[in-house]
Amino acid sequence: MAGPSVSVDLSAAMQTVPVQLADWLVVAPSILTIVGGMLCLMSRKNIALAPKLGLFFLGLLVISNLLLLAEVLKRGVITMVMGNWLPPFGIAFTVDALGATLALVAAIVAFAAGLYASITIDNSGRRYGFYPFLLLLMTGVNGAFLTGDVFNLYVWFEVLLISSYGLLVLGNDRIQLDGTVKYGILNLIGTNLFLIATGLLYGQLGTLNMADITMKVQESGVSGPLMTIAVLYFLAFTMKAAAFPVNFWLPSSYHTPRIVVAAVFAGLLTKVGIYALLRILVMLMPAARAELADVIAWVAALTMLTGVIGALAQSDVRRLLGYLVISGIGSMLAGIAMGSVLALSGTVFYAVHSILVMTALYMAAGLMAAMAGSYDLRRLGGLYGASPVLAGVFLVLALAVAGLPPFSGFWPKVMLVDAALTLGWNWLAASILVTGFLTSLAVGRVWIYAFWRGGPEGTVDGGSVSLPGGGVLLAGAGGQSTAAVWVPIGILTALIVLFGLQPEWMMEVSSRGASGLIDPVGYLRSVFGGGA
Amino acid sequence: MRSVIFRTFAPFITALMVLFSIFVLLRGHNEPGGGFIGGLVGASALAIYGISAGVGPARRALKAHPMSIAAFGLLLAAVSGVLSLFTGQAFMTSQWAAVEVFGVTVDLSTPLFFDIGVYLVVVGAIGSIALALEERESD
Numbered sequence: 001m002a003g004p005s006v007s008v009d010l011s012a013a014m015q016t017v018p019v020q021l022a023d024w025l026v027v028a029p030s031i032l033t034i035v036g037g038m039l040c041l042m043s044r045k046n047i048a049l050a051p052k053l054g055l056f057f058l059g060l061l062v063i064s065n066l067l068l069l070a071e072v073l074k075r076g077v078i079t080m081v082m083g084n085w086l087p088p089f090g091i092a093f094t095v096d097a098l099g100a101t102l103a104l105v106a107a108i109v110a111f112a113a114g115l116y117a118s119i120t121i122d123n124s125g126r127r128y129g130f131y132p133f134l135l136l137l138m139t140g141v142n143g144a145f146l147t148g149d150v151f152n153l154y155v156w157f158e159v160l161l162i163s164s165y166g167l168l169v170l171g172n173d174r175i176q177l178d179g180t181v182k183y184g185i186l187n188l189i190g191t192n193l194f195l196i197a198t199g200l201l202y203g204q205l206g207t208l209n210m211a212d213i214t215m216k217v218q219e220s221g222v223s224g225p226l227m228t229i230a231v232l233y234f235l236a237f238t239m240k241a242a243a244f245p246v247n248f249w250l251p252s253s254y255h256t257p258r259i260v261v262a263a264v265f266a267g268l269l270t271k272v273g274i275y276a277l278l279r280i281l282v283m284l285m286p287a288a289r290a291e292l293a294d295v296i297a298w299v300a301a302l303t304m305l306t307g308v309i310g311a312l313a314q315s316d317v318r319r320l321l322g323y324l325v326i327s328g329i330g331s332m333l334a335g336i337a338m339g340s341v342l343a344l345s346g347t348v349f350y351a352v353h354s355i356l357v358m359t360a361l362y363m364a365a366g367l368m369a370a371m372a373g374s375y376d377l378r379r380l381g382g383l384y385g386a387s388p389v390l391a392g393v394f395l396v397l398a399l400a401v402a403g404l405p406p407f408s409g410f411w412p413k414v415m416l417v418d419a420a421l422t423l424g425w426n427w428l429a430a431s432i433l434v435t436g437f438l439t440s441l442a443v444g445r446v447w448i449y450a451f452w453r454g455g456p457e458g459t460v461d462g463g464s465v466s467l468p469g470g471g472v473l474l475a476g477a478g479g480q481s482t483a484a485v486w487v488p489i490g491i492l493t494a495l496i497v498l499f500g501l502q503p504e505w506m507m508e509v510s511s512r513g514a515s516g517l518i519d520p521v522g523y524l525r526s527v528f529g530g531g532a
Numbered sequence: 533m534r535s536v537i538f539r540t541f542a543p544f545i546t547a548l549m550v551l552f553s554i555f556v557l558l559r560g561h562n563e564p565g566g567g568f569i570g571g572l573v574g575a576s577a578l579a580i581y582g583i584s585a586g587v588g589p590a591r592r593a594l595k596a597h598p599m600s601i602a603a604f605g606l607l608l609a610a611v612s613g614v615l616s617l618f619t620g621q622a623f624m625t626s627q628w629a630a631v632e633v634f635g636v637t638v639d640l641s642t643p644l645f646f647d648i649g650v651y652l653v654v655v656g657a658i659g660s661i662a663l664a665l666e667e668r669e670s671d
Contacts, residue, residue: 023622041602083622
């Protein structure tokens with residue numbers, strides 16, 4: 001040991017107080033998913049074991065994130081700094097109500113997807129490593145929601161991107177490689193911008209810890225370089241979130257992978273971009289966000305409207321749903337543009353709703369295609385006769401995504417429109433409402449074509465074709481029960497109905513998350529102790 | 533590429549390189565070196581053996597699939613950070629233990645196991661890519 005023998009007062013730089021066991025919940029999602037993913041990867045030749053192992057760890061993840069959210073709601077913001085270094089030197093994981101809520105919803109969606117995949121992903125997909133990729137994707141997603149360090153956020157973005165490439169090419173079709181290349185190139189540019197902005201930010205402020213940045217920006221006020229950095233971050237994260245006009249990668253890639261992969265992506269990936277915008281623009285650089293408010297509002301409105309118009313023009317159900325993901329991102333951006341507590345709560349609630357509903361819609365679309373043999377609206381039809389339950393579930397999801405009561409999409413839209421009218425952004429409120437109307441047309445069209453009419457295009461009025469019942473045609477089902485397909489859709493739909501009928505709890509949590517962004521005293525105190 | 537000279541010497545070179553990669557790995561704690569660079573040297577050893585003896589024999593000599601080696605490495609690295617759970621410290625806090633082996637004090641630590649994890653990840657990942665590329669070429 002040839003270290004220098006100068007005596008240093010370690011108490012200034014090192015943590016000396018013992019860490020509580022509950023604090024470990026902050027890092028548990030990352031550890032659980034890495035350990036689970038690696039065990040899956042080591043045993044990937046054993047295809048019968050893969051779903052069990054994957055679901056076991058995804059289940060643990062849900063439980064761990066549930067405990068984490070309960071702990072955060074009880075104690076406020078929780079921080080753990082790696083390796084006992086005090087912030088801003090150590091890498092901090094700082095979890096507030098916003099991060100914990102999104103992490104929990106993401107874990108539920110991942111568990112549902114794991115269950116759905118246990119039937120719909122065939123043996124070659126399992127051998128190729130679906131479950132390791134899914135678990136590593138969750139490492140990235142959870143890490144991004146929970147970290148309190150900007151560079152660390154970049155690292156988690158990379159982790160989730162790399163695993164998403166793996167999931168996208170699962171199957172190695174020509175069209176999948178094509179979609180992956182488009183997805184990959186635009187995301188590479190986006191993450192590079194993110195990295196450049198982070199480098200500039202470090203050069204400007206000399207720190208990467210989010211709490212530390214918040215304080216330093218408050219002291220120095222908004223300056224030219226900071227404004228540039230904010231714009232770079234805005235561009236990078238809107239690329240990730242698929243906002244207009246940098247969203248063309250999403251419709252050209254989300255219809256190519258296995259349907260369960262598309263479901264997870266549609267649910268989670270764009271929302272990580274929204275979360276990063278909330279964290280960096282709203283909390284770290286509030287003054288820059290206020291300067292950019294008009295730009296963000298225009299981007300939001302255009303994203304909403306181009307998204308939903310794109311959805312109206314599509315005849316492939318998966319492409320249509322991809323455009324609806326984009327349209328939802330517009331509504332979330334509208335909340336960020338307004339920046340009041342109510343508007344931001346609306347954004348958080350909308351993010352939770354969108355994660356649940358988009359995943360469920362893709363899963364339902366997968367079932368529709370399994371029954372009718374196609375994703376093409378012209379060739380779908382007569383599904384009501386084949387499965388009235390699916391017709392009902394799809395109707396619930398369609399109403400939810402269009403923002404109609406009594407489902408989860410209604411309340412965040414109410415909050416956003418209310419906030420817009422209070423702040424005098426009447427045109428933004430109008431575009432949210434118009435988008436909602438057009439969305440109901442787009443999904444209503446799917447429901448009428450796929451479920452209501454008797455059969456595919458060309459069937460005579462009043463006639464009907466008989467389709468095989470649910471699940472018979474599911475690839476690779478091999479005599480297994482199809483319950484594993486219905487349970488995840490059931491869980492997600494139940495949550496959507498629950499949040500629609502009992503929105504108070506979710507409103508309360510999202511408003512706690514939003515006020516923590518606008519006034520991050522709790523966040524700063526958690527990282528730096530009582531002095532901040 | 534597969535000349536007699538190369539085929540004769542490749543096993544020795546491979547053995548030396550693996551030995552050297554472990555030396556670099558262990559040296560890395562206090563001096564230049566470490567898991568990443570050691571892993572690169574180890575992966576090159578694999579690549580050389582693959583070129584000289586063919587990919588099949590190289591895979592057989594390795595016993596485990598390179599991807600499984602990489603997975604075990606990441607697992608080891610993650611678990612080495614968890615040990616501090618039992619001492620009431622934060623994730624990734626280093627733990628030290630001095631062990632007496634034949635009259636020499638050896639400092640065992642969690643950073644060492646983390647570094648071994650990095651070494652295995654690099655050997656596994658790069659080795660996996662190298663062997664896959666060599667396989668293509670011989671087709």
